[in-house]
Amino acid sequence: MKKNIDNEKKIKKIYNRLWSDTNRIHRNDDNLVLGWHLGFYEKGIKNQKEAMINMNNFVGKLLGLNSENLMKILDAGCGVGATSIHLANKYPDITFIGITLAPNEIELAEKLQKEKNVENTKFLQRSFFDTGFPNEYFDCVFALESVSCTKNKKKFLNEMYKILKPGGKIVIIDFFRKHDSFNSFVKNMRYNFLRELEFPLGDVSINTFKLYNDIEGFKNINIYNLLTTGNVKYLHLYGFIISSIFKNSYANIQTQFKDNIKDKTIINFFRMKCAFFIKFVLECVLLLIAKPGYYSITAVKNEI
Numbered sequence: 649m650k651k652n653i654d655n656e657k658k659i660k661k662i663y664n665r666l667w668s669d670t671n672r673i674h675r676n677d678d679n680l681v682l683g684w685h686l687g688f689y690e691k692g693i694k695n696q697k698e699a700m701i702n703m704n705n706f707v708g709k710l711l712g713l714n715s716e717n718l719m720k721i722l723d724a725g726c727g728v729g730a731t732s733i734h735l736a737n738k739y740p741d742i743t744f745i746g747i748t749l750a751p752n753e754i755e756l757a758e759k760l761q762k763e764k765n766v767e768n769t770k771f772l773q774r775s776f777f778d779t780g781f782p783n784e785y786f787d788c789v790f791a792l793e794s795v796s797c798t799k800n801k802k803k804f805l806n807e808m809y810k811i812l813k814p815g816g817k818i819v820i821i822d823f824f825r826k827h828d829s830f831n832s833f834v835k836n837m838r839y840n841f842l843r844e845l846e847f848p849l850g851d852v853s854i855n856t857f858k859l860y861n862d863i864e865g866f867k868n869i870n871i872y873n874l875l876t877t878g879n880v881k882y883l884h885l886y887g888f889i890i891s892s893i894f895k896n897s898y899a900n901i902q903t904q905f906k907d908n909i910k911d912k913t914i915i916n917f918f919r920m921k922c923a924f925f926i927k928f929v930l931e932c933v934l935l936l937i938a939k940p941g942y943y944s945i946t947a948v949k950n951e952i
């Protein structure tokens with residue numbers, strides 16, 4: 649329980665910091681706002697911005713959205729709400745509720761929603777472990793690259809199961825390790841030496857995660873490896889993860905220097921830079937060893 653709360657505090661801090669600078673919002677030429685995910689590269693997709701929009705549409709497709717059904721959808725770990733706002737624009741009769749831990753993200757999501765004149769979205773600061781929604785409240789839930797932020801993936805699935813209506817669908821798109829085996833040396837390095845590692849990327853394999861879905865009672869579990877069904881290249885995958893680690897570690901080290909180091913001499917600044925560089929290289933090496941893949945998982949809550 650305490651571990652979850654500590655992890656949530658860290659995540660909240662990271663995303664508040666990431667979105668403290670509104671220039672970080674990715675926008676394409678149509679001034680369309682994009683979130684913070686890898687995107688979905690299919691044939692004909694030329695760049696990351698197109699891939700990100702394509703991912704939003706892919707989420708809609710996996711959820712089985714159409715304009716005829718009135719639905720309530722949860723965006724679990726919504727970031728600045730880009731996917732919900734995109735889909736809400738396309739399906740005005742569907743209500744999208746996004747939850748995240750970071751107030752800065754909510755502030756931006758609300759700003760973007762106004763900017764786009766979208767009225768069928770709502771953003772709340774809540775945890776996906778304990779959402780506070782009534783049981784069987786949502787028709788569908790989706791989580792785009794948010795499950796990888798948490799080590800307690802079973803607890804996440806348990807809460808999602810509770811708030812889904814019978815027959816409701818869950819869609820998860822995220823990074824998972826391909827294989828179960830994990831060398832104990834690497835494990836020790838990840839969990840003991842790099843105690844600060846905030847993103848437990850690849851801490852479980854896709855097979856273990858499938859098993860968790862099964863245990864929590866989900867049926868019709870379908871898994872697609874987006875590296876083979878789509879056109880995502882390892883270059884995109886590793887480029888995206890490594891640049892995210894870089895941006896996050898760099899922002900982290902700058903905040904630490906500003907907040908925790910009293911003696912702001914050049915030597916101390918240089919020391920911090922060295923520490924950042926070593927940690928960054930180590931995280932990248934551990935990432936390569938963990939061999940993450942990029943998957944979509946869809947499953948359905950049993951209809952009784």
Ligand SMILES: C[S@@+](CC[C@H](N)C(=O)[O-])C[C@H]1O[C@@H](n2cnc3c(N)ncnc32)[C@H](O)[C@@H]1O
Nearest residue numbers: 683684685725726727748749775776792794797
């Ligand atoms: C990589 S971002 C993805 C954001 C968004 N889905 C997108 O694609 O742009 C991960 C998001 O998960 C959220 N998150 C992580 N742990 C969470 C938790 N326990 N409860 C709610 N949101 C959480 C973070 O605050 C962040 O917004």
